[in-house]
Amino acid sequence: NAGVTQTPKFQVLKTGQSMTLQCAQDMNHNSMYWYRQDPGMGLRLIYYSASEGTTDKGEVPNGYNVSRLNKREFSLRLESAAPSQTSVYFCASSEGGAGTDTQYFGPGTRLTVL
Amino acid sequence: RKEVEQDPGPFNVPEGATVAFNCTYSNSASQSFFWYRQDCRKEPKLLMSVYSSGNEDGRFTAQLNRASQYISLLIRDSKLSDSATYLCVVYPSGTYKYIFGTGTRLKVLA
Numbered sequence: 001n002a003g004v005t006q007t008p009k010f011q012v013l014k015t016g017q018s019m020t021l022q023c024a025q026d027m028n029h030n031s032m033y034w035y036r037q038d039p040g041m042g043l044r045l046i047y048y049s050a051s052e053g054t055t056d057k058g059e060v061p062n063g064y065n066v067s068r069l070n071k072r073e074f075s076l077r078l079e080s081a082a083p084s085q086t087s088v089y090f091c092a093s094s095e096g097g098a099g100t101d102t103q104y105f106g107p108g109t110r111l112t113v114l
Numbered sequence: 115r116k117e118v119e120q121d122p123g124p125f126n127v128p129e130g131a132t133v134a135f136n137c138t139y140s141n142s143a144s145q146s147f148f149w150y151r152q153d154c155r156k157e158p159k160l161l162m163s164v165y166s167s168g169n170e171d172g173r174f175t176a177q178l179n180r181a182s183q184y185i186s187l188l189i190r191d192s193k194l195s196d197s198a199t200y201l202c203v204v205y206p207s208g209t210y211k212y213i214f215g216t217g218t219r220l221k222v223l224a
Binding site: 031033035040041042043044045048050056058059090100102103105106107108 | 118122145146148156157158159160163201203205210211212214215216217
């Protein structure tokens with residue numbers, strides 16, 4: 001059982017380049033999330049999808065877009081990367097978003113923007 | 115004031131010691147509470163949920179104090195393998211957003 005998978009694991013971009021981070025879960029979860037983690041800042045929510053077909057902004061959405069492609073997949077796009085977007089990105093999923101559910105995280109993508 | 119606050123540590127303790135972490139939260143409408151563990155350069159993983167009456171899982175005990183708006187984690191008989199960062203997580207009712215603290219780093223020394 002793979003759980004939550006993310007690709008790529010590492011990426012280096014130049015300022016202004018674009019890329020899409022992929023996330024997939026095989027647990028039939030309804031809710032999916034994208035976080036970024038920076039030293040001393042903890043995990044901050046970028047976007048979330050409470051259920052298939054819906055997406056909403058989190059705490060730090062500027063510079064990002066998301067697509068809930070289907071129930072399994074939730075992608076994060078950087079249209080024009082900036083050095084401030086250098087971070088570790090985690091995707092997570094939970095069963096129903098009711099607040100009592102465990103969140104399961106992918107292994108993360110380490111992104112460096114030069 | 116941050117929504118969820120934790121002492122960043124590090125807490126350096128010898129093997130076998132008992133150690134406790136606290137976490138305070140600002141939103142009184144918070145509904146659910148969790149402790150996650152994160153190893154270096156790895157993803158967070160659920161350690162335990164925190165229930166109103168307090169709960170225990172082996173060497174780990176979690177407590178919730180709604181009146182003072184804090185939760186705690188007690189680790190007894192610390193093992194080297196307990197070395198990690200412990201994240202406090204709060205879920206305010208009416209949202210789909212889990213709020214993470216910045217974490218408390220624990221180092222268990224041989």
